Amino acid sequence: MTDQSALKSVYPASAEFVAKAHVDAAGYEARYAASVKDPVAFWGEEAQRIDWIKPFTRVKDTSFAPGNISIKWFEDGLLNVSANCIDRHMLTRANQTAIIWEPDDPKEPAQHITYAQLLENTCRVANVLKAHGVTKGDRVVLYMPMIPEAAYAMLACTRIGAIHSVVFGGFSPDALANRVNDCEAKLVITADWAPRGGKKTGLKDNTDKAMLHCSDKVKVLVTKRTGDQTSWVEGRDFDLNAEMAAARPYCPYVEVGAEDPMFILYTSGSTGKPKGVVHTTGGYLVFASLTHQVTFDYHDGDVFWCTADVGWVTGHSYIVYGPLANGATTVMFEGVPTWPDAGRFWEVCAKHKVNQFYTAPTAIRSLMGLGAEWVEKHDLSSLKLLGSVGEPINPEAWSWYNTHVGKGKCPIVDTFWQTETGGHIITPIPGAIPQKPGSATKPFFGIRPEVLDAATGQVQTGTEAEGVLCLSDSWPGQMRTLWGDHQRFEEAYFSQYKGYYFTGDGCRRDADGYYWITGRVDDVINVSGHRMGTAEVESALVAHDAVAEAAVVGYPHDIKGQGIYAYVTLMKGVEPSDDLRKKLEAWVRHEIGPIAKPDLIQWAPGLPKTRSGKIMRRILRKIAENDFGSLGDTSTLADPAVVDDLIANRMNRG
Numbered sequence: 082m083t084d085q086s087a088l089k090s091v092y093p094a095s096a097e098f099v100a101k102a103h104v105d106a107a108g109y110e111a112r113y114a115a116s117v118k119d120p121v122a123f124w125g126e127e128a129q130r131i132d133w134i135k136p137f138t139r140v141k142d143t144s145f146a147p148g149n150i151s152i153k154w155f156e157d158g159l160l161n162v163s164a165n166c167i168d169r170h171m172l173t174r175a176n177q178t179a180i181i182w183e184p185d186d187p188k189e190p191a192q193h194i195t196y197a198q199l200l201e202n203t204c205r206v207a208n209v210l211k212a213h214g215v216t217k218g219d220r221v222v223l224y225m226p227m228i229p230e231a232a233y234a235m236l237a238c239t240r241i242g243a244i245h246s247v248v249f250g251g252f253s254p255d256a257l258a259n260r261v262n263d264c265e266a267k268l269v270i271t272a273d274w275a276p277r278g279g280k281k282t283g284l285k286d287n288t289d290k291a292m293l294h295c296s297d298k299v300k301v302l303v304t305k306r307t308g309d310q311t312s313w314v315e316g317r318d319f320d321l322n323a324e325m326a327a328a329r330p331y332c333p334y335v336e337v338g339a340e341d342p343m344f345i346l347y348t349s350g351s352t353g354k355p356k357g358v359v360h361t362t363g364g365y366l367v368f369a370s371l372t373h374q375v376t377f378d379y380h381d382g383d384v385f386w387c388t389a390d391v392g393w394v395t396g397h398s399y400i401v402y403g404p405l406a407n408g409a410t411t412v413m414f415e416g417v418p419t420w421p422d423a424g425r426f427w428e429v430c431a432k433h434k435v436n437q438f439y440t441a442p443t444a445i446r447s448l449m450g451l452g453a454e455w456v457e458k459h460d461l462s463s464l465k466l467l468g469s470v471g472e473p474i475n476p477e478a479w480s481w482y483n484t485h486v487g488k489g490k491c492p493i494v495d496t497f498w499q500t501e502t503g504g505h506i507i508t509p510i511p512g513a514i515p516q517k518p519g520s521a522t523k524p525f526f527g528i529r530p531e532v533l534d535a536a537t538g539q540v541q542t543g544t545e546a547e548g549v550l551c552l553s554d555s556w557p558g559q560m561r562t563l564w565g566d567h568q569r570f571e572e573a574y575f576s577q578y579k580g581y582y583f584t585g586d587g588c589r590r591d592a593d594g595y596y597w598i599t600g601r602v603d604d605v606i607n608v609s610g611h612r613m614g615t616a617e618v619e620s621a622l623v624a625h626d627a628v629a630e631a632a633v634v635g636y637p638h639d640i641k642g643q644g645i646y647a648y649v650t651l652m653k654g655v656e657p658s659d660d661l662r663k664k665l666e667a668w669v670r671h672e673i674g675p676i677a678k679p680d681l682i683q684w685a686p687g688l689p690k691t692r693s694g695k696i697m698r699r700i701l702r703k704i705a706e707n708d709f710g711s712l713g714d715t716s717t718l719a720d721p722a723v724v725d726d727l728i729a730n731r732m733n734r735g
């Protein structure tokens with residue numbers, strides 16, 4: 082068993098790391114204090130990190146007042162995102178690699194795309210879009226593999242002021258059609274096929290199916306990825322590669338207002354129908370750029386790798402916009418962590434000498450389950466920093482990541498944020514804030530978190546506090562509205578606790594002022610009057626050597642009000658048994674206390690996850706409640722078969 086006491090401690094960055102870091106402890110304290118005391122001065126200054134075509138005169142005009150939720154930053158400024166991400170680097174970095182593209186199949190060569198090449202390709206796509214009548218404010222949906230063309234297309238939209246909405250390539254035709262219709266897109270950019278993990282998905286086929294449910298005015302641009310055959314609808318489908326080759330290699334960028342929409346991105350849907358989150362141009366770019374530099378302590382010349390897909394906000398902010406605005410070298414990876422083998426991530430780190438590596442706890446846990454020998458095979462000496470995003474990282478996974486990947490010398494930044502926040506809002510700043518495994522630590526500059534009592538909405542004024550996480554003031558990266566539905570925006574985020582942005586997440590603040598995200602508020606369980614975050618029980622289970630992954634939900638219990646139902650995935654090679662079940666119950670009892678002992682444990686070969694790897698607890702809740710007639714929106718589920726197995730083997734049949 083792992084020594085849990087070792088995990089309770091605090092991990093400062095090494096003196097060597099701190100000496101080189103952009104921000105040290107004193108710097109963090111001073112800048113954070115300034116950012117909340119005078120946000121206008123702070124952000125007015127920070128916004129100078131990007132180029133403005135016309136400088137803004139007003140920094141902040143925001144209101145969280147009920148009935149008048151309005152968020153504007155740098156409102157009268159004009160800028161262009163692609164000019165900031167590409168053109169302005171041309172004098173100093175034209176021949177520097179902007180994007181390292183690593184294909185799905187390691188036998189295929191990687192590509193190194195320089196800033197000069199990025200400019201030309203982006204311009205060519207922009208000219209193609211213009212030729213198809215796309216203009217400022219039009220919506221363009223991208224449904225693409227993780228290939229450089231996806232970045233060109235995103236940047237090309239921003240170059241001409243079109244609004245992109247990237248739909249993850251793993252989504253179904255229905256999910257694609259819903260999004261195309263919701264944002265009334267004029268055009269869809271896709272690819273013939275998307276290779277992933279040695280298999281390929283027919284993106285063009287899926288697009289054809291989706292188009293049956295969309296306006297016949299929508300055009301489709303198709304890029305070749307594999308070159309395998311696809312069907313073709315004359316007059317609707319166009320060959321992107323051929324048109325790029327024929328297009329002019331330069332396209333002037335347009336002036337875009339700071340508050341003009343830049344992109345729409347639908348949330349992952351782990352709690353219900355996806356929401357069309359709208360981000361605007363100026364504030365988003367400032368925030369993505371600043372958080373990328375500070376949280377990852379990115380320095381010129383570093384190779385930065387975020388393993389997300391551009392279909393998620395993480396891919397927007399930390400593969401494309403943040404890194405490129407900073408003139409970075411960013412890795413774009415088409416594949417999966419476990420193909421051709423479980424060492425792929427580490428092989429890519431070694432091959433491209435990655436300095437900062439940013440991934441999700443779900444990936445770490447699944448690799449942990451396959452054994453550390455896959456890590457040890459590769460030379461990871463280039464790594465300086467590790468990051469985590471998407472879910473609370475349980476201390477066990479944190480420790481594995483720290484020991485085997487970081488070799489104990491890389492700070493781990495556990496970044497808490499959302500599609501809605503545009504960038505990190507609670508996160509360790511690596512040279513400044515000592516880490517505690519499992520805690521996202523402290524607020525980023527300009528972020529004003531408050532812990533509110535979930536029931537009364539009272540602000541918890543003591544340092545130590547527990548409740549729901551809200552933010553009392555705006556920051557530049559904040560979403561502005563939900564596409565076409567400002568009322569749902571108010572209802573979803575500002576109606577529960579008046580005057581605050583409500584994250585939907587529970588949290589605890591400890592005596593050192595560190596924040597611990599305890600999971601979504603919907604996921605809190607109440608056992609005999611004791612409120613408990615499901616994350617805590619899951620962490621305890623995962624800390625057991627036999628357990629690879631666990632998901633915990635509540636279900637109605639005659640005596641306790643709610644009982645604890647745990648779905649447990651065992652480590653490879655471990656056999657389920659009643660004896661093991663008893664051991665796990667005793668283990669949780671010992672780790673947290675008798676109150677947290679699971680009432681029912683179901684062995685789960687797999688857990689229902691969204692395409693971004695998040696556990697869909699609302700489905701698990703339904704199964705635990707023995708009520709699985711209507712599971713709600715499951716269109717973003719990665720593998721629907723998992724659900725059938727869980728239903729068949731459910732433990733509560735009462």
Ligand code: ATP
Nearest residue numbers: 348349350351352471472473496497498499500598
């Ligand atoms: P939907 O809103 O449609 O249900 P979603 O919330 O899963 O989908 P995202 O915006 O991708 O969509 O995820 C944000 C959520 O992920 C946060 O609200 C939080 O619950 C969780 N999260 C992200 N990072 C962390 C982290 N470092 N620690 C704990 N939780 C995290």
Ligand code: MG
Nearest residue numbers: 348352499585
């Ligand atoms: Mg959410």
